[in-house]
Amino acid sequence: MDKYELTAKLRAAALAEGFDNLRIAQARELTEEGRRLEAWLNKGYQGKMQYLENHFEKRIDPRKLVDGAKSVVSLSFNYFPEEQQVEGAPKLAKYAYGEDYHYVLKAKLRHLLALLETELGRPINGRAFVDSAPVLERDWAKHSGLGWIGKNTLLISKQRGSFFFLAELIIDVDLVYDGPIKDYCGRCRRCIDACPTQAISEKGYIMDGSKCISYFTIELRDELPAEYKGQFADWMFGCDICQDVCPWNRFSRPHQEEAFRPKENLLEMRREDWMELTEEVFRKVFKKSAVKRTKYKGLMRNLAFLEEA
Structure with a gap:
């Protein structure tokens, strides 16, 4: 099978798994991005996220993550919800309404790796990544044309806005490569002006994490x-x-992934419900959720901080 046919089959399979888009870049060292990352780290913008300082060489060169890597496949998966939390409730990021995306998307990526092996009739050397390894996912998505990196430092698509997860396959298979698209942020600075903690630089494109x-x-x-x-x-x-506040998110449409639908009654929880949350209820509500990362103690710390303001 030639690379054109294989690329078409992979793209069709990704759409069947629920991904919105798939674009591909040739695996190589990201030299310029490496310099920017080093400067960002030297300014301490990572805060106490020391893990961002680890595996620098692997971050900038996927061939050090996967031997013989030839292609970096970038995929996007919509998570924009149909419903929002009740007014006045402490807010959860929309990506955390449903099940933990790491596990949901990783399973879908494994299906795509299996498909490639079936189509090629041989084992391939490849790995699936969902925001859990030293991969410069936004840079690879940008290079493949999945979108552009906006002034808020998130990947933005003209067709879909930015409420989507990114995922990657790094594989030792030659595919048809795509190219980047232009930046459509223009003179807009809504994200810069709206950030309450001034985390986005005055000209945009740099986030003080x-x-x-x-x-x-x-x-x-x-x-x-x-x-x-x-x-x-x-x-x-x-x-x-x-x-x-990003104008491009007027194009966001509700996702269709059952796993990302909010837990029953989650969006109806009012302020007093959150303040009275017990550890038992926390474990039940967030059993398969990304919210578990902050743990019950951390969430209650955050809630108390809001009340003290």
Whole structure:
């Protein structure tokens, strides 16, 4: 089978799995991106996310993650919900309404790897990634033309906005490669102006992760810094502000993935329900959720911080 036919079959299979789009770039070292990452780390923008400092060489060269890698396949999967939380409730990032995307998407990627082996009639050397390994996923998605990296540092698509997950297959298979598209942010600065903690640089395209509400409410294990009281805009887990204000997200449409539908009654929980949340209820509601990452103690810390503001 030639690479054109194989690429077409892979793209069709990805769409059948529920992915919105699939684009491909040739595996190589990302030299320029490596320099930018090094500068970002040197400024301490990673905060206490020390894991971002690890495996630098693997981050910038997928061939060091997968021997013989030839193609980086980037995929997007919509998670925009049909419903929102009740007004006045402490806010969850929309991606956390349903089951943990890491597991849901990883299973779909494994199906695609199996398909490639079947079509080729041989084992392939390849790995599936869903935001869980040293992969510069937004840069690869940009190089393949899945979208452009916006001023809020998220990948944006003209057709879909930015409420989608990214996933990758890095494989030792030659495929048909795509190319990047232009940046359509223009003069817009809504995300910059809307960020309560000024985490986005004045000109955009650089995020100080150590100031991001998502970092504070998910990644940071320490006490939340007092100087940020009153600046979280009621976000208790993650933050969607820079996406909610982005004009391109007027094109977002509700997802169709059953696993990402919110747990029963989750969106109806009011402020008092959250404040009275017990560890038992937390475990039940977030059994298969990404919210487990912050643990019960962390979520209650975040809620208390909101109340103190």
